[in-house]
Amino acid sequence: EVQLVESGGGLVQPGRSLKLSCAASGFTFSNYYMAWVRQAPKKGLEWVATISTSGSRTYYPDSVKGRFTISRDNAKSSLYLQMNSLKSEDTATYYCARHHPGPEVDYWGQGVMVTVSS
Amino acid sequence: DVVMTQTPVSLSLAIGQPASISCKSSQSLLGTSGKTFLNWILQRPGQSPKRLIYQVSKLYSEVPDRFSGSGSETEFTLKISRVEAEDLGVYYCWQGTHFPHTFGAGTKLELK
Numbered sequence: 001e002v003q004l005v006e007s008g009g010g011l012v013q014p015g016r017s018l019k020l021s022c023a024a025s026g027f028t029f030s031n032y033y034m035a036w037v038r039q040a041p042k043k044g045l046e047w048v049a050t051i052s053t054s055g056s057r058t059y060y061p062d063s064v065k066g067r068f069t070i071s072r073d074n075a076k077s078s079l080y081l082q083m084n085s086l087k088s089e090d091t092a093t094y095y096c097a098r099h100h101p102g103p104e105v106d107y108w109g110q111g112v113m114v115t116v117s118s
Numbered sequence: 119d120v121v122m123t124q125t126p127v128s129l130s131l132a133i134g135q136p137a138s139i140s141c142k143s144s145q146s147l148l149g150t151s152g153k154t155f156l157n158w159i160l161q162r163p164g165q166s167p168k169r170l171i172y173q174v175s176k177l178y179s180e181v182p183d184r185f186s187g188s189g190s191e192t193e194f195t196l197k198i199s200r201v202e203a204e205d206l207g208v209y210y211c212w213q214g215t216h217f218p219h220t221f222g223a224g225t226k227l228e229l230k
Contacts, residue, residue, distance in 0.1 A: 037167075044210065044221055044222070044223050044224050045167065045210060045212070045221040045224075046221065047212075047218055047219040047220070047221070050219075059217050059218075060218075061119075061217075061218035062218070095166055095167070101172075102151075102153065102155060102173075102214065103155050103214030103215070103219065104155065104157055104169075104172040104173070104214055105157070105159075105167075105169065105214075106169050106172075106178065107169070108166045108167050108168070108169075109166060110166050111166050
């Protein structure tokens with residue numbers, strides 16, 4: 001069974017950093033592109049980042065480019081999101097997601113909440 | 119960025135009634151591969167999103183066949199032939215053809 005379990009969320013002050021983790025199981029992690037998608041409270045969904053199987057290619061929207069970094073450790077079947085210079089508008093539930101068969105997402109994690117507030 | 123416009127914003131239907139949700143994109147979603155990466159997902163209350171349909175009309179294996187997807191280029195439709203109680207929630211279309219990937223604002227399906 002495919003499982004994606006996020007961790008690392010919490011309350012953080014504006015301008016500070018936070019690193020999210022996603023532990024994957026039930027599939028060969030290194031074979032799949034992975035992504036982070038977020039959802040602000042009572043709002044819609046926003047794609048945040050995608051990473052290739054080896055980690056050599058990454059993609060971001062302008063809203064987080066230069067502040068967020070997606071990475072992975074295939075040996076640990078883990079996905080990460082390093083978030084720097086956090087802003088109040090980054091407050092959201094962050095979902096780990098698996099891309100398959102192409103850019104589609106076939107599995108989503110349960111989400112982890114990040115609150116950026118002083 | 120590609121703008122995804124969903125209508126209606128909400129639907130209130132009785133069990134057994136059909137449902138139809140429209141999704142329009144500001145650019146063609148036909149990719150250079152010849153595939154159209156238009157997806158539909160459902161987010162039930164208090165849950166994470168769940169997959170429904172990919173590449174316009176392909177149902178994931180666990181999705182009931184009362185769901186169907188259609189469309190091309192910039193106009194797409196999700197249909198439910200007969201709504202059931204488990205179908206309530208917010209439906210989102212989203213595109214994976216262009217970066218950044220973008221989502222519609224969602225259509226909330228409520229039961230009457």
